[in-house]
Amino acid sequence: MKNLLTSSQMRNADAYTIKHQSISSINLMEKAAKAFVKVFKKEVPNKEARISILCGQGNNGGDGLAIARLLYGENYKEIAVYLIDFSENQSEDNKKNIKRLLKFKIPVVIIKGIEELKNLQADIIVDAILGSGLNKPLQGNYADTASFVNDLNAKVIAVDVPTGFNSEGGIAEKYSGIKADLTICFQRPKINFFFPESVKALSRFKVVDIGLDENFIENQKSEWKLTTEQGIKKLIKPRKNFSHKGTYGHALIVAGNNTTMGAALLAASACIHSGAGLTTVCLPQSGLIALNTSLPEAMALPRNQHLAMEAFDKLSAIAVGPGLGIEEENEEILEKLVNLRKPLVLDADALTLLSQRGDLLYELPAQSILTPHMKEFDRLFGEHKNWWKRVETARREAVERGLIFVLKNQYTFVCLPDGDVHINSTGNPAMASGGMGDVLTGIITGLMAQSYSSADAAILGAYLHGKAGDELAKKRFTVSASQLALQIPKTIKRIIK
Ligand SMILES: NC(=O)C1=CN([C@@H]2O[C@H](COP(=O)(O)OP(=O)(O)OC[C@H]3O[C@@H](n4cnc5c(N)ncnc54)[C@H](OP(=O)(O)O)[C@@H]3O)[C@@H](O)[C@H]2O)[C@@H](O)CC1
Numbered sequence: 001m002k003n004l005l006t007s008s009q010m011r012n013a014d015a016y017t018i019k020h021q022s023i024s025s026i027n028l029m030e031k032a033a034k035a036f037v038k039v040f041k042k043e044v045p046n047k048e049a050r051i052s053i054l055c056g057q058g059n060n061g062g063d064g065l066a067i068a069r070l071l072y073g074e075n076y077k078e079i080a081v082y083l084i085d086f087s088e089n090q091s092e093d094n095k096k097n098i099k100r101l102l103k104f105k106i107p108v109v110i111i112k113g114i115e116e117l118k119n120l121q122a123d124i125i126v127d128a129i130l131g132s133g134l135n136k137p138l139q140g141n142y143a144d145t146a147s148f149v150n151d152l153n154a155k156v157i158a159v160d161v162p163t164g165f166n167s168e169g170g171i172a173e174k175y176s177g178i179k180a181d182l183t184i185c186f187q188r189p190k191i192n193f194f195f196p197e198s199v200k201a202l203s204r205f206k207v208v209d210i211g212l213d214e215n216f217i218e219n220q221k222s223e224w225k226l227t228t229e230q231g232i233k234k235l236i237k238p239r240k241n242f243s244h245k246g247t248y249g250h251a252l253i254v255a256g257n258n259t260t261m262g263a264a265l266l267a268a269s270a271c272i273h274s275g276a277g278l279t280t281v282c283l284p285q286s287g288l289i290a291l292n293t294s295l296p297e298a299m300a301l302p303r304n305q306h307l308a309m310e311a312f313d314k315l316s317a318i319a320v321g322p323g324l325g326i327e328e329e330n331e332e333i334l335e336k337l338v339n340l341r342k343p344l345v346l347d348a349d350a351l352t353l354l355s356q357r358g359d360l361l362y363e364l365p366a367q368s369i370l371t372p373h374m375k376e377f378d379r380l381f382g383e384h385k386n387w388w389k390r391v392e393t394a395r396r397e398a399v400e401r402g403l404i405f406v407l408k409n410q411y412t413f414v415c416l417p418d419g420d421v422h423i424n425s426t427g428n429p430a431m432a433s434g435g436m437g438d439v440l441t442g443i444i445t446g447l448m449a450q451s452y453s454s455a456d457a458a459i460l461g462a463y464l465h466g467k468a469g470d471e472l473a474k475k476r477f478t479v480s481a482s483q484l485a486l487q488i489p490k491t492i493k494r495i496i497k
Pocket residue numbers: 014025028029032056057058059060061063087089091129130131132133134135136137138139142159160161186210
């Protein structure tokens with residue numbers, strides 16, 4: 001897993017690297033510019049493209065100036081540099097890079113006011129006006145420049161972060177900065193890139209290594225962790241010699257209703273395919289034929305009010321919710337499950353029932369995992385103005401109540417009782433179809449049955465779910481939930497190879 005740092009922590013990482021790796025700040029800037037250019041060349045192979053590089057007066061602008069010189073060296077023919085000269089302050093490395101640039105035959109235009117940009121014509125804009133040094137919302141000339149750039153019919157590639165975009169903290173409802181098609185950012189993605197509101201400022205990002213001290217970065221205190229495949233590989237437990245079905249636990253999935261039986265089947269399939277030794281599905285009588293026909297590996301427990309909960313004590317993992325229905329009898333079952341005092345996996349209708357039963361919500365056994373999407377989460381804890389606030393609530397509730405929240409989205413946030421937020425970056429829009437969440441619940445339950453801790457099951461489950469979807473999406477326009485469940489064993493096998 002990788003630590004994600006705030007801008008000020010990243011500045012400390014810059015300073016630490018400069019001090020301890022005997023590299024000057026100007027050379028670090030050169031390294032950053034080279035790393036940018038390497039990606040840029042692949043993105044813009046056309047050497048005739050008209051490239052306008054807009055440089056501010058800080059270090060972000062310094063990067064832009066170095067990038068202009070390096071692109072010139074790479075034989076890009078139509079480069080123009082615009083010095084966005086709206087402020088009194090200029091960084092030392094910015095000054096040095098202007099001196100270096102002026103030795104080359106690259107047109108440089110000094111911009112004192114927005115009207116001086118009027119003649120700019122470009123296919124590509126490199127945005128190096130303001131980077132992670134942003135300390136207030138854009139106003140005046142800066143905001144006007146951003147809106148001018150956004151109105152151009154050009155592809156915008158931002159250096160490190162689009163001008164005007166906060167690297168962390170809530171994203172302003174009205175964004176006044178530059179909208180970049182691509183952001184090439186240094187060493188680590190910005191925390192805010194993973195929040196859905198970032199679409200106002202960037203379509204996609206690529207992270208390049210610029211040689212900052214990794215030990216220093218990983219030793220910083222940060223609650224934000226990015227799940228990596230290397231980290232996931234370490235979590236996966238191998239199947240043991242002489243093992244048998246009893247070794248891998250017994251999972252129970254309480255799910256399904258007359259019109260939503262598929263949810264139970266999907267969750268059960270995912271549970272079986274993620275490796276649970278035994279899977280029992282507690283579903284209405286009307287679902288038995290479907291279960292026995294489609295999943296002969298699963299066992300069935302017909303659901304009624306007289307369920308004998310004593311037998312549940314021996315189970316290694318229990319999930320409740322997919323397609324369950326919110327009738328009174330299901331509320332009663334949920335209450336009985338909560339009273340077992342064993343960690344549960346709670347999804348879908350179980351979450352809706354909890355939103356009507358605040359008393360039960362606050363009685364959930366510690367280490368239980370809740371897997372809400374945005375609406376389910378807000379039903380539980382009230383409307384949130386933005387995702388930053390939503391994740392803050394999830395984090396607070398996780399810490400206060402010892403619970404785990406898997407807050408689902410394109411990037412899923414896994415909030416743990418120790419206050420850490422693990423961001424999952426696998427998954428893709430081909431997966432945006434009904435039943436996907438049921439499959440995630442099945443995977444997490446299957447992992448818990450195999451005695452993964454709740455935290456590991458949530459982090460690993462979210463990763464495998466998205467990764468299986470990514471693998472399938474390489475050859476498919478859309479990925480269905482049933483296909484995804486079947487892909488899980490292949491994904492795990494490939495990861496541990
Ligand atoms: N350090 C290193 O070695 C490396 C750093 N790298 C690069 O440095 C970038 C960070 O550079 P940076 O810290 O100089 O800040 P930058 O974003 O250029 O801003 C400059 C100044 O702008 C001002 N300002 C802020 N907000 C404003 C606003 N809304 N409207 C108007 N003005 C505003 C503010 O000045 P102030 O207003 O405080 O006087 C601020 O100080 C980073 O993103 C990466 O590209 C890489 O080269 C790798 C090595």
